[in-house]
Amino acid sequence: MTSDNPTNIVFDRLAISRVTVPKQKPEERVKNFDETYLGLTLEVAVVEAYRCIDCPSAPCMDACPVHNDIPAALKRLEDGDILGAAAKFRETSTLPEMCGRLCPQESLCEGACVVGFAIRPDGSSQPPVAIGRLESFITDNQRRMTGGFPVQMKLPSTGRTVAIVGSGPAGLTVAEELQLRGHNCTVYDLWPEAGGVLRYGIPSFKMSKEILDQKLESLRNLGISFVQNTRVGKDVSLQELHDRDGFDVVFIGTGAGVGNALRVPGEELTNVYQATDFLVRGNLSPEELPEDKRERPYVGQHVVVVGGGDTSMDCVRTAIRLGASHVTCVYRRTEAEMLGRAEERTHAREEGVVFSYLTTPTKFMGNAEGAVSAVELVRMELSEPDESGRRRPVTIQGSEYVIPADAIVIAIGYNADQEFAEEAPIETDRWGLVKVDTRTGQTNIPYIFAGGDVVNGADLVVTAIRDGKRAATWVHQYLSTLRAKK
Numbered sequence: 491m492t493s494d495n496p497t498n499i500v501f502d503r504l505a506i507s508r509v510t511v512p513k514q515k516p517e518e519r520v521k522n523f524d525e526t527y528l529g530l531t532l533e534v535a536v537v538e539a540y541r542c543i544d545c546p547s548a549p550c551m552d553a554c555p556v557h558n559d560i561p562a563a564l565k566r567l568e569d570g571d572i573l574g575a576a577a578k579f580r581e582t583s584t585l586p587e588m589c590g591r592l593c594p595q596e597s598l599c600e601g602a603c604v605v606g607f608a609i610r611p612d613g614s615s616q617p618p619v620a621i622g623r624l625e626s627f628i629t630d631n632q633r634r635m636t637g638g639f640p641v642q643m644k645l646p647s648t649g650r651t652v653a654i655v656g657s658g659p660a661g662l663t664v665a666e667e668l669q670l671r672g673h674n675c676t677v678y679d680l681w682p683e684a685g686g687v688l689r690y691g692i693p694s695f696k697m698s699k700e701i702l703d704q705k706l707e708s709l710r711n712l713g714i715s716f717v718q719n720t721r722v723g724k725d726v727s728l729q730e731l732h733d734r735d736g737f738d739v740v741f742i743g744t745g746a747g748v749g750n751a752l753r754v755p756g757e758e759l760t761n762v763y764q765a766t767d768f769l770v771r772g773n774l775s776p777e778e779l780p781e782d783k784r785e786r787p788y789v790g791q792h793v794v795v796v797g798g799g800d801t802s803m804d805c806v807r808t809a810i811r812l813g814a815s816h817v818t819c820v821y822r823r824t825e826a827e828m829l830g831r832a833e834e835r836t837h838a839r840e841e842g843v844v845f846s847y848l849t850t851p852t853k854f855m856g857n858a859e860g861a862v863s864a865v866e867l868v869r870m871e872l873s874e875p876d877e878s879g880r881r882r883p884v885t886i887q888g889s890e891y892v893i894p895a896d897a898i899v900i901a902i903g904y905n906a907d908q909e910f911a912e913e914a915p916i917e918t919d920r921w922g923l924v925k926v927d928t929r930t931g932q933t934n935i936p937y938i939f940a941g942g943d944v945v946n947g948a949d950l951v952v953t954a955i956r957d958g959k960r961a962a963t964w965v966h967q968y969l970s971t972l973r974a975k976k
Contacts, residue, residue: 500543504610508617509538516840520810523694523773525591526837527623532570535627539567541619545604550621553602555956556582556589560599560621567628576632579625580640584663584955585705587633588688590626591697592951594800594831630701639708645672650969653678653737655722655910658686659951660942661743662709663958664965669712671966676737677714680721683778687745687943688951691766693773693804695811719780723910732937738972739937739965742916742924743958746904746943752796756854757900760861761788765801765901772808789814790896794865796820796851797901798827803834805899806843817843818893822850822870822883848872848883852890854898865895904948914938923947931961932968939965 512528513519519526530538542564550560559578566575579586593599600606603618610616633639650673654661657679665675683689685702710716722728722744731737749764751757768787776784793809795802798821809817819838821828824847828835839845848870855864869889872881908922917925917934924940926932931939941957943949 549602550599587629595622656743657684660954667962742940800830802901930964
């Protein structure tokens with residue numbers, strides 16, 4: 491595969507086309523909740539890894555929030571060393587198989603990949619290296635080869651204890667990092683099963699829950715304890731965790747799962763759902779849910795999803811799998827302004843979802859039984875860019891029209907759950923997000939740290955991992971300054 495002339499190696503690599511990752515056919519995958527992508531073979535993965543030109547500056551590393559050493563990992567894969575490649579990803583990421591599936595690589599590592607900008611000798615260009623798919627391939631195969639997640643060396647117990655509130659990516663990362671340093675960690679979560687957004691917010695057609703379950707098993711084997719069905723702020727306070735239960739530090743990683751309201755007439759009608767409620771009830775088995783959420787959401791034939799991010803794509807694709815025959819995504823701007831991944835929109839279109847751009851609801855209409863039956867929409871146009879550079883949608887008067895809707899899902903963003911803050915003097919900003927020292931993750935209360943979406947607002951799994959790793963470093967420093975317990 492390598493040229494005899496070393497100076498031509500880069501051109502040899504640039505001449506290779508990006509691999510096409512096989513997917514389930516749309517007509518088949520709409521009948522199940524299995525992952526859309528089917529994965530790569532070793533031979534194909536090695537060829538894709540060979541496309542990396544190992545550029546000295548490695549901008550892909552800088553673009554990755556946890557700074558994975560991507561060139562080193564892909565070089566090991568190119569040499570057939572899957573275990574070494576996986577170890578390289580795990581040096582910087584606690585959840586690489588999840589990041590490979592869930593990160594918007596086109597705006598992170600792959601968006602910075604030099605291969606995607608390079609011009610071939612014939613004047614053509616190629617897409618960037620498929621870093622995300624290779625990250626998943628490498629770490630998935632490492633687990634298959636070794637029977638699970640790697641067994642990590644844990645330092646002797648320090649006698650210090652840490653309570654982690656929330657079992658999403660930030661909380662799990664803090665727990666793992668601190669447990670390895672010898673601190674005893676207990677994770678509290680309000681749901682029946684651990685995992686936070688990784689279980690309750692991300693459909694299985696994007697990431698198999700088997701990966702999460704294996705990860706949780708490895709964390710339990712490290713000695714981490716999990717306490718479920720416990721809402722911190724209601725069942726137990728932050729102060730009680732510290733003063734009564736004796737935890738030296740409390741980390742808040744509760745995420746941002748409170749959906750924004752649309753505030754239009756009829757929002758209270760039956761079968762009008764918030765995205766989180768719709769997704770958890772539509773994607774999970776009853777034993778994973780509280781009793782009041784075990785009934786599947788009703789979808790009927792016509793479903794309208796309002797919003798333009800990745801969550802709205804999760805909702806439209808879930809609605810299709812629940813049996814809806816006509817699913818429409820309504821977004822008040824154009825596709826160019828959508829914040830979600832283009833790949834997810836492609837999957838939705840392949841599955842039959844219709845997109846209605848420059849459109850927004852004005853009211854929901856109900857039937858005699860109090861259930862939604864239709865939605866009135868109005869057409870929009872974009873104004874000239876404002877000071878921020880974004881074009882604001884403006885209503886076109888007299889352009890209202892009505893379409894049928896047996897169910898409506900509102901997916902227009904999330905806020906942090908602030909119930910815990912009502913009983914503790916934790917400083918928050920005007921959006922209700924926890925204020926922290928951006929270097930350490932420490933709040934205004936010295937023994938309380940925070941990270942992830944509860945600090946940043948709705949963001950990425952990988953930024954929550956980054957926050958968790960940062961906070962773990964400084965929690966460890968803080969614990970080292972405490973006097974020995976009597």
